[in-house]
Amino acid sequence: MSKVLARTPLYLVLIAVAIFSLVPLYIMLVTSFKSPVEATISRMWELPSTLSLDAWRGAWSILRPYLINSFALAIPATLLSSLIGSINGYIFARWRFRGSEIVFNALLLGMFIPYQIVLIPLVVTLQSMGLYNTIYGLVLTHVIYGIPITTLIFRNFYARIPNDVIEAGQIDGAGLLGIYRRIALPLSLPGFVVVGIWQFTQIWNEFLWAVTLTSAGQRPVMVALQNISGSQIVEFDLQMAAAMQAALPTLIIYVLLGRYFVRGLLAGAVKG
Amino acid sequence: MAVGGDTEVAAGDAGSTRAEPASRDRVRRKRSLERALPVLLLLPSILAMGVFVYGFIAWTGWVSVSNWTTFVRDLSFGGFDAYTRLLDDFRFLSGMRNVIVFTVLFVGVSVVLGLTLAILLDRDPWGGPLWRNIFLFPLAISFVVTGVVWQWLLNPRAGVNLLLDRLGVETLPMWYVSTAVVPGWRWGQIDLVIPVALVAVVIAAAWQMSGFAMAIYLAGLQGISEDLREAARVDGASEFSIYRRVILPMLRPMTITIVIVLGHISLKTFDLIFVMTGPGTGYVTDVPAVYMYESTFRANQFARGAAISVVLLVLVVLLMAPAIWARNKTEEASRE
Known part of the structure; x- marks a missing residue:
């Protein structure tokens, strides 16, 4: 009993922070299911007396094309950058050459630049390629600037494959690509899951590229959400429903595959 | 971790060529291609980062000292006014x-x-x-x-x-x-x-x-x-x-x-x-x-x-x- 008492402060702190953590989710959920009459600012903490889907329907009718844009952006960009990261990471982990560490570190630095420093040239370049204000331009941008992080995560991943597994392939006479296809790739599923979740989440949530490289109908969902929240006309309940819908895809991934999400978080932060 | 020797095509650090003597020739011929292959495969990424990160940083640096202060792109040198302002x-x-x-x-x-x-x-x-x-x-x-x-x-x-x-x-x-x-x-x-x-x-x-x-x-x-x-x-x-x-x-x-x-x-x-x-x-x-x-x-x-x-x-x-x-x-x- 005294042990339980001694741990009371521990639980008090945990509960307090958990409330802090959950409050925004509570407000989003509760408000988005209120009827327009109940969804007033002064009653924002109260639970709805009846469940109403009005706000969800209203937000959906506005957001739908932008949600589709975001999927059309995030899915191909995630697949492409995972593939590139996998090949790069495999080479940096397993086929070092003279200067490969320097090249690796030079690539890695690309992860830490504030993207404002490349924004103007990027706009000019995409314009001259005819890719400005297209989903393709955004895909290309995310694939290119995704190279450092995907390469890093995959390099650390492949570095952990035991040497004898790779050497066994070498004795078979398989070369770089042979070993990649026959040995490394089949072992890569967890790596692809980690990188895929990480990239999808980042790309889905990204705002700077989205707002600068696209306009009007080409915009991803986060820009549309920002427009809704910035407008004085759109009601509170509709804003919360829109925020919920924009957050839902990455939240669902987190709930289903949280373990891999955390692994990506740690892998991205700790340079191997 | 040390950077592996450049002639080694072996995987990882500990690996080395363990092929039988008879197959050494074949291995050697494959080597010249294999040696270039890692760099070749990395080349698109290296070029992309070279242009889109390092090239663009230099480009932005140039824009910051240019006369590009209106909608019309003017990349002539304009001094360090942007910074001093x-x-x-x-x-x-x-x-x-x-x-x-x-x-x-x-x-x-x-x-x-x-x-x-x-x-x-x-x-x-x-x-x-x-x-x-x-x-x-x-x-x-x-x-x-x-x-x-x-x-x-x-x-x-x-x-x-x-x-x-x-x-x-x-x-x-x-x-x-x-x-x-x-x-x-x-x-x-x-x-x-x-x-x-x-x-x-x-x-x-x-x-x-x-x-x-x-x-x-x-x-x-x-x-x-x-x-x-x-x-x-x-x-x-x-x-x-x-x-x-x-x-x-x-x-x-x-x-x-x-x-x-x-x-x-x-x-x-x-x-x-x-x-x-x-x-x-x-x-x-x-x-x-x-x-x-x-x-x-x-x-x-x-x-x-x-x-x-x-x-x-x-x-x-x-x-x-x-x-x-x-x-x-x-x-x-x-x-x-």
Whole structure:
């Protein structure tokens, strides 16, 4: 009993922070299911007396094309950058050459630049390629600037494959690509899951590229959400429903595959 | 890890050619292609990063000293006017003050909160993974969503203030609408040090990112063996001094990692401010990244936009260089 008492402060702190953590989710959920009459600012903490889907329907009718844009952006960009990261990471982990560490570190630095420093040239370049204000331009941008992080995560991943597994392939006479296809790739599923979740989440949530490289109908969902929240006309309940819908895809991934999400978080932060 | 010899096509560090003598010739012929193959496969990425990172940085540097100050692109050399004007620019100076204050507060709060949570969770509370999931889920959410929701929660006429009002609090905080700067020391054009409005943004940012610090610290704590703690307990150390003398020093590399990652996110912060508050009255919540965006894409002041982004890059380098140096030093120390 005294042990339980001694741990009371521990639980008090945990509960307090958990409330802090959950409050925004509570407000989003509760408000988005209120009827327009109940969804007033002064009653924002109260639970709805009846469940109403009005706000969800209203937000959906506005957001739908932008949600589709975001999927059309995030899915191909995630697949492409995972593939590139996998090949790069495999080479940096397993086929070092003279200067490969320097090249690796030079690539890695690309992860830490504030993207404002490349924004103007990027706009000019995409314009001259005819890719400005297209989903393709955004895909290309995310694939290119995704190279450092995907390469890093995959390099650390492949570095952990035991040497004898790779050497066994070498004795078979398989070369770089042979070993990649026959040995490394089949072992890569967890790596692809980690990188895929990480990239999808980042790309889905990204705002700077989205707002600068696209306009009007080409915009991803986060820009549309920002427009809704910035407008004085759109009601509170509709804003919360829109925020919920924009957050839902990455939240669902987190709930289903949280373990891999955390692994990506740690892998991205700790340079191997 | 050492860089492998350049003639070695072997995998990893320990590998070497173990082929039978008869097949050596075949291996050797394959070698010349195999030797070039890694570089060949990396070439697209190297070129892409060379152009889109390093080339573009140089390009932006050039734009910042060009005459490109209208909608018409003029890349002739125009001197360093864009920079010298920034030194006398109230909005830019306010933004610099804000982003530095914001970074210190945000990283500080996240480190303290993250460390506290990690230590508590490391003590194995009932319901373990559930707590972790609650603290980590905001990381999966966009700063845009965070901004939209916290804008309502910290709206002076809504959210938290409704609760404070019901609790009988007399003077309700103005949150991000406040224009006060405390303690308000005058320095040139701007007031120092902390714009009160930034506190609201720090709360929202820490809500989102504290879980990151917690996750890093938890990983660090799990790497500290129970034997070590037990040994300290046998030596008669109190729980508190075990944390202070044994565990906290061992978490130093984690702290550096957190400062690097959160610090660089914070210095370039754009979306959260853009969505939640905007530049604010008297630029109390403006940051260079927002100013850069508005200079470039709203005002067509490309040279100024480029100059601000160069300053941002320098800020990030100033933060990263000592942090990375410190990390390498701790890594060396742990190797010895």
